[in-house]
C-alpha cells in the first residue's frame with residue numbers, strides 16, 4: 001500500500017497530487033485546546049515559497065483552508081483537516097511526453113509497482129507534496145522550544161562554500177558572501193543549458209536537551225534519517241563528521257567530556273540513539289532535480305526506445321525550497337522525541353515548563369523590538385539620503401490595520417493590538 005501516513009506523536013496522513021485539486025493533511029487526533037498556529041503557519045508557507053531565479057515559474061498562492069477540527073482559534077481534538085488548493089496548473093506541458101518515462105523521476109518505478117501513475121507534474125512524487133510537511137511542522141514550534149534549527153549550504157553542484165561563518169542572508173543559506181555572485185552565475189549557466197544542480201546542506205539543532213530518542217529500533221538518528229530520506233531528492237545523510245569518521249582513529253572520533261561539557265562534536269550530538277546535549281548536526285546530500293531539457297534516452301510504456309526532453313516549469317535548483325522542508329521534518333522528529341520523553345518523565349503539563357515557555361516568548365518579544373529599532377534606523381538613513389519625509393502616517397495606518405486583521409484571526413482584541421503596535425511604532429522613532 002502506498003504509505004501516506006507519518007507515524008509520530010505529531011503524525012498525519014497527507015493527500016494530493018501536483019496537478020490534482022488540492023494538497024492536504026489530516027491530523028487524526030490532535031491535542032485539544034492548542035492555539036491554532038496562524039502566524040507560524042503563514043511564516044512557514046512563505047519560507048517555502050521563497051523566490052529565486054532558479055525556482056519554478058509555477059506561482060501558487062498557497063492559501064490554506066481549514067476544513068475541520070478548529071473552533072474559535074483552537075484545536076478541538078477532532079480530526080483536523082487542512083488543504084491548499086492547486087491553482088496554477090498547466091497539465092498541457094506534459095501531453096507530449098505522457099507515454100514516456102522521464103529518467104530520474106518516479107514514473108518508471110511507480111508504473112512497475114502500480115501499473116498506473118499520474119504523469120502530470122510528477123503527481124504524488126512532486127516536490128509540491130512537501131507543502132504538507134511544512135504545515136504539520138508549524139504545530140510543533142511551541143513544543144520544541146528552546147531548540148533552534150539552522151541550515152547552511154556546504155555545496156552546490158561542484159562549487160563548495162569555503163567558509164561557514166559569514167552571512168547567510170540569502171535563499172541558498174550560502175555563508176560565503178565573497179563567492180555569492182560566483183554561485184549565482186554558476187547557477188545561471190546551468191539553467192541556461194537546461195540543466196539542474198543539487199548540493200549538500202548542513203542542518204544544526206542547538207539547545208537540544210540530552211536524553212531524547214530511544215536506544216534500539218527507535219534511535220533518534222535512525223528516525224531523523226528516515227524522515228530526511230523521505231523528502232524527494234534527498235539521497236543521503238551523515239551525522240557529525242560523517243564519512244570523515246571512517247578514516248579517524250577512535251580517540252580522534254570520540255567527543256571527550258569535561259565538567260564544562262563536550263570538548264568536540266564529531267558524532268553530531270547523538271550517542272547510542274539518544275541526544276547527548278551537544279548540537280545535533282547532520283548533512284544532507286541532495287541530487288539535482290530530474291527534469292532537464294537536455295535530450296536523454298528513455299522508453300515508452302511498450303518498452304520502445306525514445307529520446308526525451310523535459311520542458312515545462314521546473315526548479316533548476318530547488319535547494320532554497322528544500323531547506324524549510326528539511327527543517328520541518330527535523331522539527332517533527334524532535335517534537336515526537338520530546339513528547340515521548342515528557343510522557344516517560346510524566347511532566348507533560350507542569351507549571352515550570354509553562355513558565356519556561358512564557359519566559360522564552362517574553363525574551364523573543366524584546367529581541368524582536370530591538371531588531372525592529374535597528375531596521376527603523378536604516379530606514380531613516382535611507383529616507384534622509386533620498387530626501388524623503390521621515391514620517392509616513394499612511395504606512396503607519398496600514399501597519400495598524402494589518403495587525404488588527406491578524407488579531408481578529410487570532411482571536412485577540414484588535415483594540416489592544418492597535419495600542420501595542422502604536423507603542424511599538426512610537427518606541428522605534
Ligand SMILES: Cc1cc2nc3c(=O)[nH]c(=O)nc-3n(C[C@H](O)[C@H](O)[C@H](O)COP(=O)(O)O)c2cc1C
Pocket residue numbers: 056104105106122125126127128130231232233234287289290291313314315318321322325
Ligand atoms: C521542494 C522540492 C521541489 C522540487 N521541484 C522539482 C521540480 O521542479 N522538478 C523536478 O523534476 N523535480 C523536483 N523535485 C524533485 C522530485 O520530486 C524528485 O527528484 C522525484 O520525485 C524523484 O524522487 P527521488 O529523487 O527522491 O528519487 C523537487 C523536490 C523538492 C523537495
